[in-house]
Amino acid sequence: MNKVNISHKDLMSVESPGRYVGGEPNQCIKEYVINQLEQNGTCKEVRTAFCFPDIYEIGMSNLAMQILYNVINSEEYNYCERAFTPWHDMIKLMREKNIPLFTLETGSPLSDFDIVAFTLGYEMCYTNVLLMMDLGNIPLKSTDRKENDPVVICGGPVAYNIEPMCDFFDAVLMGEGEEMILEVTQAVKRYKDSGKRNRHELLLELSKISGVYIPSFYKAEFEDNYSGKEYFVDAVRIVKNEDGTVSEYPVEFSKIAPRQTGLIKTEASAPDIITKRIISDLDNALYPENPIVPNMGIVHDRAYLEVFRGCIRGCRFCQAGFIYRPVREKSAETLCRQGIAIEHNTGYDELGILSLSSSDYTGLKELTDGLLDAFEGRHSSLSLPSLRIDNFALDLMEKVSSTRKTGLTFAPEAGTQRLRDVINKGITEEDIMSSLKLAFSGGWGTVKLYFMLGLPTETMEDVEGIADLAKKIEKLYFDTVHELGIKARKPEITVSTSMYIPKPFTPFQWERQNCKEEFLKKQAFLKSRLKSKNIKYSWHDVESSLWEVVLARGDRRLNQVLLEGYKAGLVFDAWDDSFNFAKWTEILLKNGLSWETYAREYSTDEVLPWQHINVGVRKDFLISEKNKAYSETVTPNCREKCSACGANCFKVGECYASR
């Protein structure tokens, strides 16, 4: 067996060496596989290196990784190990000393595995994927891999538009990994047993698995003749200045590259449309009741309990809300049992209740009562992010915050009711005010408000609405405490804005993104309006959102861009101090592409690079949602009324619940 040994001295020369040594409770060590490897250098089992394209502390906080690690290892014929992106200091050391990237469990180089699997949770990790393959001595491009190289696969929410990275993966899993990963490992097992050495044949086998996309079986085509002008509906961007004057930013049409015209199959048996796979019965799906407990501190150092998948709400900007449809709940009974088991098995004193919108879980009261009862006297608590604030939630937070008191969070996303109707955010100012009044009466004083800048149809009045709302909340705090005669403390109101990024598979997938100048103007404007000492304004970096739209809506031409960026040393894009937008822009331009190409408005009848992927929600539904947005009409949530979005094709979950 090839075993990478990093010397004590080398470990002592890097930051947080605990990232590279493994040895955590509940990590999976399969002696019967290791023995074969030690004796013969090979084994009968299928070896998977599960790779997370960021550092250990972030990867180990990721639930998807723990779930799939558990599912794969539950089969005796499989052995799944973990690898993470090494930090800059370790990368340097590995390059200097020719140390290949290795897994934590057995210290094997990535190139020794049958399968190398990446989970892609966000676009900004793409070059880290290339880095990991490169450090692992795996040829970067699928077409350059030889018979002995691992099969490189990926999955995860951003994999639904894998086109910008498709050259680097042999196979992409569309949908929920635990539903399909074992079909992939079984196919690889059959291939391994057969002793065949024919990659193409293996890929053909994999393509027969429903939900598996083999990018090399397709070819993208682009226009020869084009004039960017006709694609851009907003010829000039108009930005209102603080003093009421107006600035205009003309769009540089010349920068817009040709559009994609189609995706042609090069392998006759490949499917035309790849439909995502989902778990129909979450109650009976394997869930890690014995997750790995890191020895060193990680970003989210707690155990997790996923209560349901999907979201009933359908906010029009929200990719998660559409790609995870339909909503499928787990029973409170199963969850209670699993939550108690996890708390016992890990020793964690905090269990995070995870979902897109926990208040929408129908068994929330039963679940939290059950868990809090079981945790009584054990000094364990629950954390409940994404709760909508009402009497029940406040009561619950009182109970769980007996150990930890955090602030209240709201995500109105937009500053005015008009814009909230546009984005279908079913939350009104009265909702916010009445919840906050309750909260302030109960002694709370810390509120965080999340908004987005650059949403479709946004005007300066909407931006001003954000400041107004924050000020109204500040006033409400003092009014409430005076009214009740409670001693006023200094309320802490935080307004946080992020930049809107139009994402595939949403009704806004065709929208343009605001340009840098617009975003900066809006930020500056808000800064000038939020001067109270009780209100803090925090904002995100604009440039990373500009790059994210390129990756999110990108096409196959970006493979070359990402490769060149990686070779130029651009990794850890998700980290502010590593991200270099100027360099990325330069590489885009060199390849005849631009931010404008991907940030422009798309027409609803043009070919979208991701249109061969079916997440269930139909295009005509997305178009009707887009139109309803422009007429400021809201759509009821799945529980109020089914809008027949298409996700009922999976024949499970909320779509079939009796309303």
Add this chain to the structure above:
Amino acid sequence: MLQDERARLMTTQKHQQQYIQRAVFERKGATSYIGHLDLMRVFERAIRRAELPILYTQGYNPRPIMVFALPLGVGVNTEGDYVDVAMSVPINSEEFVEKVNYMLPAGVKILKAISLPEQKDSLMSLVTAADYRINAKSIGDVAPDILKFDSIMTTKKSKGKEISVDIRNLIYDVRRINEDEITLKVAAGSSNNLRPDVFLRAVCEKMCYSVENSSNSDICRTALYKGEYPKIELIM
């Protein structure tokens, strides 16, 4: 209930009876590469997994009552460090050792534990000296001679500033075991403490020992003592 009332209630709760398990433990391998806070969490979670009745502090943010004798640096092994764990009911020490060891990650192991009544002085304040074993290329022939100096000035960081300190009187003994191995007895604890890496730096500066070799060293703490030097004895 209002938050303020709740806070008042929690901080005015009465004193809790403590039953201490004092344990001596070793650590080596993968778990040596984590920091002191991480090691505390490793113990905390192992004890929780072992379902032992660990006692918590009262107040807003209850923490397990657990005191370590002396922090262990990242990368430093130990063969004899101590931790006091407070239990809410008396428990048998053998049971404590067996159950916690079963839950600790590979590399950390409790060697022995004893039951103690509630402690007046914290374990931390007992520590006065420590032994280390240092393995490094050719260190055996170089390091012991550092004792012939009357003064060994070295810099240390204090409140962000570099200050110059004399560490000579913190070094009690340095012995050659073989060419590549020494043992070291130094002052340790909350008032006076000499870290082995600081000692090694001094050996490099004073004795022209190779920095390369010193950074390639294996360091293991082998004992912790109480009492005033030279009348020191093992903590347990």
